[in-house]
Amino acid sequence: MNQTEIVNQPYSAMPEVMLPRIPGRTFTLTDFGAVGDGQTDNSEAFRSAIQEVTEAGGGRLIIPVGLWLTGPLKLTSRLELHAEAGATVLFSKRFEDYPLLHSQFEGKPVVRCQSPLDAEGLEDIAITGGGIFDGGGEAWRPVKKWKMTEKDWNRLKSNGGVIDESAGIWWPSAAAMQGAELVEKLIQSGEQDPQAYVPAREYLRPNLLSFRRCSRILLEGATFQNSAAWNLHPWASEHMTIRRVNVRNPWFAQNGDGLDVDSCRYVLVEDSTFDVGDDAICIKSGKDEAGRALGMPAQYVTIRRCTVYHGHGGFVIGSEMSGGVSDIHVTDCTFIGTDIGLRFKSARGRGGIVERIRIERIRMTDIVGEAISFHLFYEGVEGSGSAQEEMHPISEQTPVFRQIVITDIDCAGADKAFLVNGLAEMPLEDVTLRNYRVSSVQGVICHNVKRLLLEGIDLKLRQGPPIKLHQAQGVCIKDLTVAGAQEFDSLLVVTGERTEGIEWEGKDEVSSQLTF
Numbered sequence: 001m002n003q004t005e006i007v008n009q010p011y012s013a014m015p016e017v018m019l020p021r022i023p024g025r026t027f028t029l030t031d032f033g034a035v036g037d038g039q040t041d042n043s044e045a046f047r048s049a050i051q052e053v054t055e056a057g058g059g060r061l062i063i064p065v066g067l068w069l070t071g072p073l074k075l076t077s078r079l080e081l082h083a084e085a086g087a088t089v090l091f092s093k094r095f096e097d098y099p100l101l102h103s104q105f106e107g108k109p110v111v112r113c114q115s116p117l118d119a120e121g122l123e124d125i126a127i128t129g130g131g132i133f134d135g136g137g138e139a140w141r142p143v144k145k146w147k148m149t150e151k152d153w154n155r156l157k158s159n160g161g162v163i164d165e166s167a168g169i170w171w172p173s174a175a176a177m178q179g180a181e182l183v184e185k186l187i188q189s190g191e192q193d194p195q196a197y198v199p200a201r202e203y204l205r206p207n208l209l210s211f212r213r214c215s216r217i218l219l220e221g222a223t224f225q226n227s228a229a230w231n232l233h234p235w236a237s238e239h240m241t242i243r244r245v246n247v248r249n250p251w252f253a254q255n256g257d258g259l260d261v262d263s264c265r266y267v268l269v270e271d272s273t274f275d276v277g278d279d280a281i282c283i284k285s286g287k288d289e290a291g292r293a294l295g296m297p298a299q300y301v302t303i304r305r306c307t308v309y310h311g312h313g314g315f316v317i318g319s320e321m322s323g324g325v326s327d328i329h330v331t332d333c334t335f336i337g338t339d340i341g342l343r344f345k346s347a348r349g350r351g352g353i354v355e356r357i358r359i360e361r362i363r364m365t366d367i368v369g370e371a372i373s374f375h376l377f378y379e380g381v382e383g384s385g386s387a388q389e390e391m392h393p394i395s396e397q398t399p400v401f402r403q404i405v406i407t408d409i410d411c412a413g414a415d416k417a418f419l420v421n422g423l424a425e426m427p428l429e430d431v432t433l434r435n436y437r438v439s440s441v442q443g444v445i446c447h448n449v450k451r452l453l454l455e456g457i458d459l460k461l462r463q464g465p466p467i468k469l470h471q472a473q474g475v476c477i478k479d480l481t482v483a484g485a486q487e488f489d490s491l492l493v494v495t496g497e498r499t500e501g502i503e504w505e506g507k508d509e510v511s512s513q514l515t516f
Contacts (some may be wrong), residue, residue, distance in 0.1 A: 014302055014329060017268045018239040020124035020216040021082045025059030027052060028497040029068070030121025033415040036066020037091060043071040043097070047311040060122070063087045063131060071097040072206070075119040083222055091200050093139035095202050100194035103210060104235045104262070107287025107320030110187075111197045115210035115233075117336045126218040127210070135208040137253065140228035142177075143170045145250035161257040172202065179203020205229040205255070211237055219245050226250070230257040231276065234264050236296055242269045250308045253277030258311065260284055263296040263323055269303045275318030279427030280311030280338065283328060284320040285352065291322025292351050292396060298323070303330045311335075314364070319378040321399065322352040329426055338364075341371045341411065347397040348392060348423065353400040360407050367414035371438055373402060374420045374428050387473075388447055391424045406436070415460060424471065433457065443482075446472055455479055464488035471496035478505040 027049055030036075034045035050073070053059050058078025065086035065301055072091065073080070078182060083089060085320065092098075098113035104114055116135055119125055127133070139486045144152055145168035152172075157163065161172045171177035179200035189298060208227035211217060217240040224231050225248035225511040232247060234240055242259070248431070256277025262284040274280040284293055285298045298321075308314040312334030317325055333383035336343045344354070364371055377388075392398075399423075417438040422428040428448040434453070441504055444467040456479040459466050466482045469475055469492070482491055494502055 005021060014327070015266055015300055017241055017302075018216050019241060020078075020080075020126050020218050020356040021122060022078055022126055023058040024054070025056055026062060027059060027409050028062045028064065028137040028229050030064060034068060034268060036087075038067030039067055040069060041092070042068050043092075043364045044069050044515075046073055050074070050076055050079060054468075062239050062329055063129070063385065072099075072114045072116045072118055074114075075117065075122060075125055077122045077328060078124045080128060083127075083129040083133065086129030087131035087288070089131065089133045089210050091134060091136050091208075093136040095139075098201070098264060100197050100204065100464040103192065104191070104212060104233075104474065105207070105229070107262075107322065108283060108290045111192070111194050112211070113201060113203045113206040114153045115206045115208060117209040119210070119214050120212040122211075122214045122261045123406050124490070125214060126220070127222055128218065128220045130221050131223070131429060133222060135206075135225070135231075137226040137228040137249070138209075139172060140176070140202070140205045141172070141254050141256075143252060143254065144168060157371045160342050170185070170392065173200065176202040184490045207233040207234060209230070211235070211240075215239050216242070219243075221245065223248065226342045227253070227256065229255045232259045233262060234267075235262040237264045239266045240264060240268070241494060242267075243271050245357040247272065247274045247276060247280075249276040251277050257282055258308075261298055261301055261321075262286075262385045263294065264299055264301070265297075265299040267301040269301070269306060271305045273307045274311060275309040276311050278311065279313045279316040279343070279411070280308040281314065283305065283325050284318070285323035285325055287320040288311065288322055288351070288397075291320060294323055296323045300327045301328045303328075304332050306333045308333070308338055313340045314338045315341075315359070315362075316343040316345070317354055317357070318343075319347060319350065321354055322350045325354045326356045328357045329434055330362070330433070332361045335361070335364045335367065337366045337368070339368045340373050341414070342373070342406065343368050343370075344374045344401060346376050346401070347378045348399070349397050350375075350399045351395075352396045353402070356401045357404040359405070359409075364409070365413055366409040367411060369414070370416040371411040371414040371417075371440060372418045372421040372433070373411070374400070374408065376423050376428070377421055388421065395424050395491075398423070400426055401428075402431075404430070405432045405434075407432070407434045409436045409438070410439065411436075411438040414438065416440060416445060418444045418446070418459075420446040420449050424448055427471070427473070428452075443467055446470065446475075448472075451475070453478070457481070459483065465490045465493045467492045469494045469496075469502060472498065472502065473483055474501040476481075476503045480504075
């Protein structure tokens with residue numbers, strides 16, 4: 001494939017995303033005895049209301065202005081929960097209110113607590129309105145000491161709980177702290193009965209929203225916040241529209257992801273805001289052998305006009321991507337102060353193919369780490385030093401990232417402009433980075449990349465060299481601008497015995513071990 005072919009790779013047209021079909025009947029929560037004082041348990045009122053909507057053939061359940069305390073909600077087909085502006089649904093902080101069930105988390109089938117907003121095998125479901133759904137996450141989450149000020153840490157300890165002194169982690173209870181060990185033993189023994197996991201219930205934190213194998217979903221206008229684990233987690237679902245929602249978690253929230261689109265297809269996410277404790281907008285498709293066996297890729301996903309404030313990554317693919325990810329279009333988004341802007345991550349053992357990804361018109365400011373990052377050594381410490389040189393056998397466990405186009409990007413402030421840590425046996429392949437204007441400490445750093453086009457790159461750096469290529473093949477550089485270029489000893493450093501075919505438009509071919 002020549003450089004022109006890299007630029008003009010074909011991308012599939014995005015299929016239409018179907019909206020849910022909800023009957024026009026309306027019901028009001030207060031007609032079922034609900035009291036919006038933030039203290040009355042409205043679990044039975046919600047259950048009765050949802051049952052009546054279902055028996056009527058579907059409709060809209062209106063949640064009026066007020067504070068509505070409830071246990072987890074089991075949704076049904078052809079149901080719209082409409083929380084009016086001023087309505088806040090407060091999910092219970094009592095662990096015993098959350099039954100254990102078979103679910104999905106972090107790329108594998110697991111036993112977890114039922115999610116506050118839970119659906120499985122449903123069609124035509126919607127959550128709309130300007131209200132708030134609060135997951136009561138502070139009752140569940142462990143907290144790392146290093147993420148707290150001393151004052152906040154002391155306040156947390158005064159609320160009770162227990163502390164793992166060696167790890168520097170506060171847990172809400174001893175059962176939560178000890179749950180990991182028990183759960184691992186049960187998994188290793190092959191135990192699948194949810195009742196066996198009851199002693200670890202306080203460790204098995206629920207995602208705020210878990211929709212599994214559902215079709216025609218709409219989330220519109222609402223705020224989803226303070227989840228015990230991930231915030232929004234659609235899995236193995238299709239035809240999902242998310243628009244004008246606010247997704248919030250404390251910045252220190254453990255596993256506090258915003259949106260994890262997991263093995264889903266036909267998804268539209270638009271005009272939404274994220275401010276979370278982990279990755280903000282993330283595409284996943286299962287982990288390792290379980291993900292490969294399921295073989296359900298994340299596919300045909302459009303993300304546009306979204307804003308991300310705090311998050312480990314603004315837009316992310318991985319690290320659980322073993323079922324594959326393809327045909328993703330991200331455009332016109334803004335990332336403000338995220339740890340990483342565009343984040344691609346995986347590891348040996350995952351397998352899976354990530355391909356046909358197009359990202360356009362992204363604006364970033366004050367990025368803590370890399371503005372754009374490809375890191376295929378996500379787990380463990382093998383991604384540094386001589387380990388990057390090791391050539392492992394290629395197998396179904398080898399992750400593949402290819403056919404990725406990133407264009408029209410502006411970044412005002414980052415540590416690194418563009419970082420690639422590819423695998424020696426399977427380099428990052430067929431990537432275009434075009435029209436990229438960035439101010440950062442360091443520039444472009446690529447290890448193990450094949451067929452890379454850098455075109456129209458404008459770098460303002462504090463440290464050089466602007467471009468470093470190691471074990472790179474078929475790299476083409478066009479229209480490179482470096483502010484204060486005369487201050488750097490060299491603009492390009494090329495190393496690695498496998499490096500070949502480095503072209504810089506207007507210069508002679510660059511050979512290995514050469515610097516400009």
